[in-house]
Amino acid sequence: MARALIADDERLMRDQLRARLAEVWPELEIVAEARNGEEAVALTTQHQPDIVFLDIRMPVLTGVDAARQIAQLPTYEEAGGWPGCEIVFITAYDQYAVQAFEQGVVDYVLKPAERERLQVTMERIKARMADRARPNANGQDGGNDSTTPLPTHTPGMQQLLQRLAEQISPKATPKLQWIQATVRQSIQMIPVSDVLFFISDEKYTRVQTATLEALIRKPIKELVEELDMSQFWQIHRSTLISTKAIAGVSRDERGRQLVSVRGLSEKLEVSRSYAGLFKSM
Numbered sequence: 001m002a003r004a005l006i007a008d009d010e011r012l013m014r015d016q017l018r019a020r021l022a023e024v025w026p027e028l029e030i031v032a033e034a035r036n037g038e039e040a041v042a043l044t045t046q047h048q049p050d051i052v053f054l055d056i057r058m059p060v061l062t063g064v065d066a067a068r069q070i071a072q073l074p075t076y077e078e079a080g081g082w083p084g085c086e087i088v089f090i091t092a093y094d095q096y097a098v099q100a101f102e103q104g105v106v107d108y109v110l111k112p113a114e115r116e117r118l119q120v121t122m123e124r125i126k127a128r129m130a131d132r133a134r135p136n137a138n139g140q141d142g143g144n145d146s147t148t149p150l151p152t153h154t155p156g157m158q159q160l161l162q163r164l165a166e167q168i169s170p171k172a173t174p175k176l177q178w179i180q181a182t183v184r185q186s187i188q189m190i191p192v193s194d195v196l197f198f199i200s201d202e203k204y205t206r207v208q209t210a211t212l213e214a215l216i217r218k219p220i221k222e223l224v225e226e227l228d229m230s231q232f233w234q235i236h237r238s239t240l241i242s243t244k245a246i247a248g249v250s251r252d253e254r255g256r257q258l259v260s261v262r263g264l265s266e267k268l269e270v271s272r273s274y275a276g277l278f279k280s281m
Helices: 011-024 037-047 063-070 095-101 115-133 155-167 220-226 272-278
Strands: 003-007 029-034 051-055 086-091 107-110 178-183 186-191 195-200 205-209 213-216 232-236 239-242 246-251 257-261 267-270
Touching: 003 011, 003 037, 011 029, 011 115, 029 037, 037 051, 037 063, 051 063, 063 086, 063 155, 086 115, 107 115, 195 220, 220 239, 232 267, 232 272, 239 267, 257 272, 267 272
Parallel strands: 003 029, 003 051, 051 086, 086 107
Antiparallel strands: 178 186, 178 213, 195 205, 195 239, 205 213, 232 239, 246 257, 257 267
């Protein structure tokens, strides 16, 4: 049975990925969960999983730095027969990171994990694992002599990880931290961390916090590009909600999914295109 480890600093994301994995690969055993890169390296050393899912942006040690350390862990005879592991990065949409991933050196899934993309990734990993398990010309298991080496041990891996490390370094362009918004007749600076959700109409975007409602002239499309999308989920073409503000999901008499907002009585509609986000809830 294949074994996996999930590393993400957000419990909601870990739970969502675990639920998706149960759908696309029911036999996959999740042996541990980590909240940061340092825990991920330690738990990988302890459990020696076949697959490690790493959020690229985590505290203490980023997922990229954790992957670099995991790629250098001893394998085979040095580690009691452990052949190493597959790395799958978890990321909010990041143009440059995704371009790097698409080179095929490692696999990735976008936050929140969608079943279709995850299915493709898992099938690819299953194929590589099966190839490595086949006997080689000497009648031995594939192991180090396999024609399909672990991505963590390919020449391109460290180069890719170096590029990703540079991409997510503190020198990278920071995400939007403050919203300049109109509140009645005044202009206020609202911390993005206080925002529960954004919802747009044709002209304005409403910014909702626990204590106030404000308006900005910035469409959802631009907010998606400027915000840290590991902190917000798009649930409708006109709606973004903070992951911390999601209290639960229910259905109305018409079968539509409605998200309950933590601390408010208001519920936000989930469009059909994004309904899969909450399939596990």
